[in-house]
Amino acid sequence: MTENRIVCRNLTKIFHGIHAKQDVVACEDISIEIQPGEFVTVIGPSGCGKTSLLYMIAGFEQKTSGMILVDGKSVQSPGPDRAVVFQEFALFPWLTLRQNIEFGPRERGIQNDVMREHVNSMLRTVGLTAAESRYPHELSAGMRQRAALARVLVNEPKILLMDEPFAALDAQTRSTLQAELGRLAKLLNLTILFITHSVEEAVLLGDRVLAMSARPGRIIEDLAINLPRPRDPTSPAFNEYRRHVDLLLEQATRTAADTETTAN
Amino acid sequence: MTEQITSFTDRPSTGEREALIRAPVWLRKLALRFLVPVIFLIAWQAVTALAPTPSLPSPREVVDSWLVWIFGPRLQLQWYSGTWIEYVLLSLRRVLAGFAIAATAGVTFGLVLGWYALIHDLFDGVINFLRAIPTTAWVPFAVFFFGIHETAAIFLIAFGSFFPIVINVAGAARQTPRTLVRAALMLGTKPRNIIWRVVLRAALPAIFTSLRLGLGLAWVLVIVSEMLAVQGGLGYALWSAYQFNRLDLIVAAIVSVGCLGLASDKFLELLSMHALKWQRGLTGR
Structure with a gap:
């Protein structure tokens, strides 16, 4: 097959209600191809099924129809090859920061001394060595998201699936982490699918931006961002892209509002 | 958290001094904890002393038995x-x-x-x-x-x-x-x-x-x-x-x-x- 890392073909997700009338179509007929090392951001109005899309690729949700291939193999269940970073961090509150990062290697049966070395270098990479014995609730939100990133990167995944990972952070921390993520993505040659509701974030980070319509979620545009990195969010070229995506989303939301009025 | 703040503001020069400052706090807590039971015992003893009945033993009698x-x-x-x-x-x-x-x-x-x-x-x-x-x-x-x-x-x-x-x-x-x-x-x-x-x-x-x-x-x-x-x-x-x-x-x-x-x-x-x-x-x- 192709050299694509992630392929979705005619992917549809329907959440079944008690009656057929209550069925909710989360995503409809989504086809995407993502190459190794690509950073793809997904943006769309809230409730458009972007999280469903990500969770299907992660293996958390079963697709209703269509096909998902990762490195040519069909996705059945979650696994350490597809790392997920959640908006709410999802660190295990009963483990210290170091134990949280050790969780993956332990589950995969990595030898203790090898693991210790990996964990140490990962703690250094994300700058959390000094906080390694603290529990998650003793860390700031920024540190928690860094820890969540370290926890998956220590498994050396090829794919990183991120579900609005920086939405709960303050602006300062967010821009620091955005820069760090951009650096790590290139350094580790990660393939990233990144969901966000911030247009600026989508254009800042993505090699491509996928814009989705309101429910049922469809891809309405696949936009390549041809700007050199690091990107300057105040430059005219950046704003050009931003205005374009803004307009797309506005249309998508307006259509959603129309459908709702008709439904009522 | 509270401990950190107090130790920061008090800044006791020696451990001894710290003990002096802190002792009354736990003593007070301990005293408060036993205050109600002690009052109850005194009241009980007083009632049985003032109006003795064969049906209600005094705390003293309970302890003896x-x-x-x-x-x-x-x-x-x-x-x-x-x-x-x-x-x-x-x-x-x-x-x-x-x-x-x-x-x-x-x-x-x-x-x-x-x-x-x-x-x-x-x-x-x-x-x-x-x-x-x-x-x-x-x-x-x-x-x-x-x-x-x-x-x-x-x-x-x-x-x-x-x-x-x-x-x-x-x-x-x-x-x-x-x-x-x-x-x-x-x-x-x-x-x-x-x-x-x-x-x-x-x-x-x-x-x-x-x-x-x-x-x-x-x-x-x-x-x-x-x-x-x-x-x-x-x-x-x-x-x-x-x-x-x-x-x-x-x-x-x-x-x-x-x-x-x-x-x-x-x-x-x-x-x-x-x-x-x-x-x-x-x-x-």
Whole structure:
């Protein structure tokens, strides 16, 4: 097959209600191809099924129809090859920061001394060595998201699936982490699918931006961002892209509002 | 957090000085804790001194009878002399045996019941039916089945305290945060290990709460079963004292049970503080 890392073909997700009338179509007929090392951001109005899309690729949700291939193999269940970073961090509150990062290697049966070395270098990479014995609730939100990133990167995944990972952070921390993520993505040659509701974030980070319509979620545009990195969010070229995506989303939301009025 | 702030502002030059500053605080707390019981005892002594009645013993009389019960010579036909330690150990042993069975079975089965939908559907009805039967209703059955024997008491205690444990643990297991389960799966945990890696850990605070509930019930049931089903123990003493019209001994036995119940609960609380140290500063004040 192709050299694509992630392929979705005619992917549809329907959440079944008690009656057929209550069925909710989360995503409809989504086809995407993502190459190794690509950073793809997904943006769309809230409730458009972007999280469903990500969770299907992660293996958390079963697709209703269509096909998902990762490195040519069909996705059945979650696994350490597809790392997920959640908006709410999802660190295990009963483990210290170091134990949280050790969780993956332990589950995969990595030898203790090898693991210790990996964990140490990962703690250094994300700058959390000094906080390694603290529990998650003793860390700031920024540190928690860094820890969540370290926890998956220590498994050396090829794919990183991120579900609005920086939405709960303050602006300062967010821009620091955005820069760090951009650096790590290139350094580790990660393939990233990144969901966000911030247009600026989508254009800042993505090699491509996928814009989705309101429910049922469809891809309405696949936009390549041809700007050199690091990107300057105040430059005219950046704003050009931003205005374009803004307009797309506005249309998508307006259509959603129309459908709702008709439904009522 | 508070400690950090005080140590920062006070900045005591020596440890000695720190002790001087802090001692009154815990002393005051200790004094406050005992204030109400002491006032109660004084009032009780005053009432019995001012208006003595044969039906109400004074605290003094209670203590005297208690001392005989503990240190008196062991005599035939006088169960209330020198038997206290033996009775305490008997009750304690029954509670420990019954509670250990209830805790092990309740936690294990509770996790499985809460986590696996099929097990839940199979057993939920049965458990709710059995739970609706007051444990005391099983006393005749237990005595009939096991006879006047230790097993009857241990069965009642284990059976009765199993239900609050299993129900609470199952409820907590069912509420395991979904993101944590997903996080473990994507980090490589096998689905069949999720129950130990995530569900058990996430339910731990509720497990300790349920164990404390179960232990409280175990003390209720040891007294009931000693009154009705087995020989010896504090419940047996309570009932015998009633038959001998010895209110002083009844009071001594009640206070004994209270102290044992409190001590065993404290032990569980300490254990839970150790096991849940990751929660410190996360909940409550």
